[in-house]
């Protein structure tokens with residue numbers, strides 16, 4: 001089983017049922033490194049998967065990242081993705097740009113030195129970008145929630161209609 005945005009307290013509740021998730025997908029990037037959560041994962045054999053691994057692009061202009069990237073003749077995004085992988089995390093970078101998608105996969109031909117890893121480790125500012133799972137209520141606004149429910153109901157109706165068409 002995989003989970004997303006679980007904090008240690010949520011994982012502990014789950015562990016009480018005897019179920020340990022295989023993977024927890026959480027916000028993770030150089031400005032928001034989630035050290036305690038990653039340590040918890042390591043202790044319990046849970047894979048850490050990073051969403052927004054590039055900090056939604058915000059970390060790519062950082063001079064430390066740029067210098068590490070330059071030393072390996074790779075892009076800042078590749079340096080950051082390599083930093084994640086060397087920490088043992090799985091990454092889910094997003095791009096709509098084919099060349100970037102290809103480059104983001106091409107991160108297995110170089111290795112950051114311990115000093116370079118430590119330099120990027122030093123960029124942690126507790127800079128969360130997304131919602132805090134401890135306070136997130138799943139809904140941006142009551143209006144947004146009504147739209148989601150309306151679409152879901154439409155989806156069910158469409159699904160039933162399509163099933164009927166298939167059967168007839």
Ligand SMILES: NC(=O)c1ccc[n+]([C@@H]2O[C@H](COP(=O)([O-])OP(=O)(O)OC[C@H]3O[C@@H](n4cnc5c(N)ncnc54)[C@H](OP(=O)(O)O)[C@@H]3O)[C@@H](O)[C@H]2O)c1
Pocket residue numbers: 004005025026050051052053054055056057060075077078092093094095096097100101103104130
């Ligand atoms: N589980 C959750 O709660 C959760 C929450 C948020 C996001 N996610 C998932 O996490 C994935 C990634 O997150 P994200 O999109 O928020 O952030 P991200 O992958 O950290 O950053 C995406 C941004 O970085 C840019 N980018 C990608 N590769 C680049 C490169 N090589 N060079 C320069 N810029 C590059 C993209 O631009 P272009 O697209 O213009 O190339 C885009 O603006 C998504 O698939 C999303 O669904 C999950």
